[in-house]
Amino acid sequence: MSEPAHTHAVVVIPCSGIGKSFGTVSREAAYQLCENLCPDQARLVALSKLVLGEGEARQAVAANPTVTIDGCKRMCAAKVVRESGGTVVCERTVLEVFRRHKDLKPEGIAELNEAGLKLARVMAEEIAETVMRINAAKEGGHA
Amino acid sequence: MPDLSPRKAGIVACSCEELAEGTVTRLAALKVLHALRPQDTVTICLPLFLAGGQGDRAFARFHPTITVDGCELRCAARATEMHSGKPAVSLVVSELLAARGMDKPEGRRRLNEAGRRAVEVLAEVLAAEVDKVLGRRGRLATTHGAEPQSRGQAACSCGSGIPVTVLSIAGQPVELVALPLVLQQFREAGRQPDEILARELLDAVKVYNLIPPQLEAVYRQAILAEYAASLEQEAAK
Numbered sequence: 001m002s003e004p005a006h007t008h009a010v011v012v013i014p015c016s017g018i019g020k021s022f023g024t025v026s027r028e029a030a031y032q033l034c035e036n037l038c039p040d041q042a043r044l045v046a047l048s049k050l051v052l053g054e055g056e057a058r059q060a061v062a063a064n065p066t067v068t069i070d071g072c073k074r075m076c077a078a079k080v081v082r083e084s085g086g087t088v089v090c091e092r093t094v095l096e097v098f099r100r101h102k103d104l105k106p107e108g109i110a111e112l113n114e115a116g117l118k119l120a121r122v123m124a125e126e127i128a129e130t131v132m133r134i135n136a137a138k139e140g141g142h143a
Numbered sequence: 144m145p146d147l148s149p150r151k152a153g154i155v156a157c158s159c160e161e162l163a164e165g166t167v168t169r170l171a172a173l174k175v176l177h178a179l180r181p182q183d184t185v186t187i188c189l190p191l192f193l194a195g196g197q198g199d200r201a202f203a204r205f206h207p208t209i210t211v212d213g214c215e216l217r218c219a220a221r222a223t224e225m226h227s228g229k230p231a232v233s234l235v236v237s238e239l240l241a242a243r244g245m246d247k248p249e250g251r252r253r254l255n256e257a258g259r260r261a262v263e264v265l266a267e268v269l270a271a272e273v274d275k276v277l278g279r280r281g282r283l284a285t286t287h288g289a290e291p292q293s294r295g296q297a298a299c300s301c302g303s304g305i306p307v308t309v310l311s312i313a314g315q316p317v318e319l320v321a322l323p324l325v326l327q328q329f330r331e332a333g334r335q336p337d338e339i340l341a342r343e344l345l346d347a348v349k350v351y352n353l354i355p356p357q358l359e360a361v362y363r364q365a366i367l368a369e370y371a372a373s374l375e376q377e378a379a380k
Contacts, residue, residue: 014160015188015190016158016160016188016189016190017188018156018158018169018172018173018186018188019186019188023188027160028252030160031160031251031252035252044160044161045161046157046159046160046161046162046165046218047160047189047190048157048158048159048165048189048190048218048219048222049159049161049216049218050190051189051190051192051193051218051222051226052216052218052221052222052225054216054218074191074194074195075194076188076190076191076193076194076195077190079190079193079194080190080193080194083193083194109173109177110170110173110174110177
């Protein structure tokens, strides 16, 4: 019998930032990670569900290693995952990546500029390596 | 409720990253915040009700709030009521589109045509609700027929929030949301500190803060003392 899908994947939770470009970058990085780079290894869960305390979302973060991607220093995603009983194995902020790539200044909230999309891609690629490492270790542990 | 600041409607979108309808909520909210009603609206990220401080959690008690959800789970409406205050209005995209016979949006990352139409319709409905909760009936809400308000800074509450003052109550530090604005309002009315004012101040503070009934007398005196101190500070300027 196969296990439920959520037992295999790393859970990815971006912040729900709506007021700043950095929030949009966090969301775009999460989509690139879950849809393009690690579609079979990473699963996106909406932060709003955890704020509500929805059962399936809480179970997902309780049962799986979780990666959070926050747009600003308030670190909503990381804090809410911990409050929900989850384990954050990788806690990233857009600001931290931007500091290393100052040529990629994100602009636009509804629609990111080209630099913002590139910044999201850089971030997603960095996190993808972590996701693959986590899943490899998980599989090794089960072997 | 005391009128503490230029009244704005709060908009809280679920912004669900899993569903195209969540993207619709976010983009429609942004359209209202940036283009349709920039001077009348403010927003906050839903997770700040859990991850933020008292000032963030006071959002829906401070602003008449409209929540916008993508699906029947109603995360924004329920979480806002649970952590902040009861929303004045709750909208659900899936219900709104079904009632109008519109197609289900697709593409959580990049909306399809149906999704883009949904954003336009939801933004118009939202703008109309903003006008209603602010008592500005009759203003055209449409994005097509009316001039948008002059563009202003999109108002996000993150990091600015509602002012909070820490008072010592019965030897414990206690955060009181919106106290600076309450004091300012009474100062501007030229009120002098006395027992009548103390009761009025307490009533105003209770709108935004939970005050244990058995401690009301202590709070009343502490707030009155803070008011007297604020008068002195103003006079010294």
